[in-house]
Amino acid sequence: MVSGPALVHGPASRTDGEALSTLLHLAPWTLLLAFVLSAVLPFAVRPWLTRWGVVDIPTERSSHSRPVLRGMGLAVALSLLATYAAALLLGLIPVDRSIALVVLAMMAGSAGLGWAEDYRGISIGVRLAVQALIGALGTAALVVALGIPAWWWPVGVAATVAYINIANFMDGINGISGLHGGAVGLLYAWAGGVNDMPWLVCAGLALAGAFLGFLPWNLGHGTVFLGDVGSYVLGGSIAATAIGAFLSGVYVEYLLPPLxxxxxxxxxxxxxxxxxxxxxxxxxxxxxxxxxxxxxxxxxxxxxxxxxxxxxxxxxxxxxxxxxxxxxxxxxxxxxxxxxxxxxxxxxxxxxxxxxxxxxx
Structure with a gap:
């Protein structure tokens, strides 16, 4: 068993029944809200993507054969950020709010970088530098907030850069990112429930809802793609949540297997x-x-x-x-x-x- 540096309890501080009760209590305000927003917002975002010409042109290495609108991850990102921010504002996260704020900021930073790549295009060097900056600032804030040793800082930076790119590399067929976000989000929400961390429950449920809500738009023939904004917010959100949870003392067995x-x-x-x-x-x-x-x-x-x-x-x-x-x-x-x-x-x-x-x- 491998635990994070701030561990103060065992592998689970609550029973499965208590964890499930927490998830069911928070799900309507997080999972459901994010799902509905993610399913509806593409109707508003799609005309703008068409106007801006955010289109994915297939190549010999592509898994699709015709031009497809990309950048619909903007709707997913807005759904995720709005839901998690609402959880904070409505008091669904009564403790560890500083951790939640840092995670929210890292989510927003990842989404912003991905949208910039979709809309204008950014060099690989700049992308890596900004990813590292998101990881550096976010992990530094968590280290200070949790009062843990600074040697965890480079670990957080590396994890952020790595998983943003891994999520981007793996976003190559219809449905894979939506299902990954849904699965990881629900598994992380469970980890939050059994470890009595409402911020982690809300982060996981919001992540799951936002990406599952996108699936109807992407499954089958795949009328739209997430684009870099979608894969970046997926990777950045998972990395930020995992880093925050691990540094807060959650056992790695809850956090690494879903990835x-x-x-x-x-x-x-x-x-x-x-x-x-x-x-x-x-x-x-x-x-x-x-x-x-x-x-x-x-x-x-x-x-x-x-x-x-x-x-x-x-x-x-x-x-x-x-x-x-x-x-x-x-x-x-x-x-x-x-x-x-x-x-x-x-x-x-x-x-x-x-x-x-x-x-x-």
Missing amino acids: LIYLADTAVTLVLRIRRGEVWYKPHRQHAYQRLTDVGLSHVQSALLVTAATVLVSVISLYGLRANGTGSALAGLAVVLVVVVYLILPVLLARLTGRSRGTAS
């Missing part, structure tokens, strides 16, 4: 591309989730598989956290097995079906 499939897919793909001498940051179609579509799965099927693996890894990890000795070790082995199966699944399916990117119809 493990994304981390593994990105890391393995990155290492293989570097070994082949490819330019690692150039667009490509070599992630496991993309290769799953090459062997016959639809976008929705691939996105659901990624999400199912994420939830499975998280549930197994929560079991391992509460188990002792052999049970905990078996849970760890099961997590590794799920990740490995996910990574090699495209190869296995290709052999079974005889399909690949070059032969798939």
Whole structure:
């Protein structure tokens, strides 16, 4: 078991029943509000995206074949920020409000950077510098607010930059980011419930609601894309929430498993591309989730598989956290097995079906 630096209790300070009661109490004001806003705001945002010409033109590496409006993540970001700000203003977060404010600011900063990239385009160097600045300022504020050692500061900076880019890399098929935001948000809300942290419950529920509300716009034929504003606010919000929770003492077993499939897919793909001498940051179609579509799965099927693996890894990890000795070790082995199966699944399916990117119809 690995806990954050400010831990003052065990793996869970509340019972499952108490945690569920908190989630059900806060859900109408966070999950539902964010969902409704995210489902409705695109009607207002879409005409502006068309007027501004925020369009994604497909290339040979794209998973779509026709121009599609991108930047609809602006509606998702507004929904998330408005909901979380409302939770603060309405007193749904009675304690640790300074943590919530820092997390909200990091969410807003990530969304702003992503929108600037969608609207005008920004060089890679500037993007990385601003991502690092968001992580640096946010983590520094959390370190001061929580009174913890400053050596956690570079960890927070690195985590922010890493997950913003990981979420961006993994946003390549319809539905995957919406489902990831929904799954991670609900899992983090549960972590907040069992650890008696209303700010974390509200952050998770708002995140889940905002990204699940976008799914009707993006599933199937995918009439609009999140764009960088969507993937940046997804990665930045998850990173900010995870950093705030870990520094507040939440066990890492609650925070890392929901991100493990994304981390593994990105890391393995990155290492293989570097070994082949490819330019690692150039667009490509070599992630496991993309290769799953090459062997016959639809976008929705691939996105659901990624999400199912994420939830499975998280549930197994929560079991391992509460188990002792052999049970905990078996849970760890099961997590590794799920990740490995996910990574090699495209190869296995290709052999079974005889399909690949070059032969798939």
